[in-house]
Amino acid sequence: MRSPHRRIPSGRRRALLAAVFAGALATTGLTAFAQASDSAGPASEPAQAASAADTLAAEWPQATDEVVVNETIEVDGAFDGGNVRYVPGPELGDGGQDEDQLPVFKVAEGGSLSNVIIGSPGVDGVHCQGSCTLESVWWEDIGEDAATFRGGDGSQFLVSGGAARGSDDKVFQHNGGGTLTVRDFAAEDFSTLVRSCGNCSSQYERTIVIENVEVTAPANRLAGINENYGDSATFRNVTIIGDDDREIVPCQKYIGNDSGDEPEETGTDADGTHCRYSESDITYQ
Incomplete structure (x- = not known):
């Protein structure tokens, strides 16, 4: 499901990505985030948010090696990539918006993926087949999606x-x-940071939590949720850079369906039920 997106012309985009993205992070004085405790696990509630100065990484990691991936890597358990860059081969897709592209990594229920750089073209990124943790994963050029999350209630x-x-x-x-x-x-x-599927054949009540996150324009929205299925999106300590006119929508509500039709937009207000945030939760720079 695609949506309009304000794009930088391709000739400028590549040149700006490294300089603007890394530079914007560096100028905020942010340092590397503290690693989460292994005891928490993917099914645990997130630890209390640290301050912004202790969270976002100041710059992209230097790749320690580069591997071309011609077949999806299956992860069952914990996979630490050691900051190797995994470059998708043409067998996985072309990095566009075609729905039939393959992921670079497929993570099984309860698995984790860490310290991985996914190179261009990003194809369909990472698939989580159930509860999972993605820690310090870097997508240099997103393809269809950076990551897709599947699994049942809970x-x-x-x-x-x-x-x-x-x-x-x-x-x-x-x-x-x-x-x-x-x-x-x-x-x-990007267009949307996190989207609760609006027209999947199997629908659920979904919860989205976005905390200690920094986004840089161009972008359209932070979260898209389906109010008719009881979805919610909560925002804490979010920084938006380069959106002087405040055109980026924090929380877009939809009426979702299971028929594959395009969902209807219903509003963007913070209502305490589906879109949960106050003015102080979002800072503009």
């Missing part, structure tokens, strides 16, 4: 640290049930 998905840039549409796609928490994360040049 699933717990955690994205902690890392960053993503360059998407015509979504960064994270929440297709399963349960809660998706994105924290200590940065994103630039």
Whole structure:
């Protein structure tokens, strides 16, 4: 499901991505985030948010090696990539918006993926088949989506640290049930940061939590949720850079469906039920 997106012309975009994205983070004085405790696990509630100075990474990591991936890497358990760059081969897709592209990594229920750089073209990024943790994963050029989350009611998905840039549409796609928490994360040049699927054949009540996150324009919205299925999106300590006119919508509400039709937009107000935030939760720079 695609949506209009204000884009930088391609000739300028590549040159700006590294300088603007890394530079914007560096000028805020942010330092590397503290690593979450291994004892928490993907099914635990996120730890109390640290201050912004202790969270977002100041710059992208230097790749320690580079591997071309011609077949999806299956992760069952914990996978630490050691900051290797994994570059999708043409067998996985072309990095556009075609729905039939394959992921670079497929993470099994209860698995974790950490310290991975996903190179260009991003194809369909990462698929979580159930509760999972993605820690310090870096998407250099998002393809169809950076990550897609699947699983039944009660699933717990955690994205902690890392960053993503360059998407015509979504960064994270929440297709399963349960809660998706994105924290200590940065994103630039995208349409929607997190979308609760608006027209999947199986629908759930979904919870989205976005905390200690920094986004840089161009972008359209932070979260899209389906109010008719009881979804909610909560925002804490979010910084938006380069949106002087405040055109980026924090929380877009929809009437979702299971028929594949385009969902209807219903509003963007903070209502305490579906869109949960106050003015102090979002800072503009």
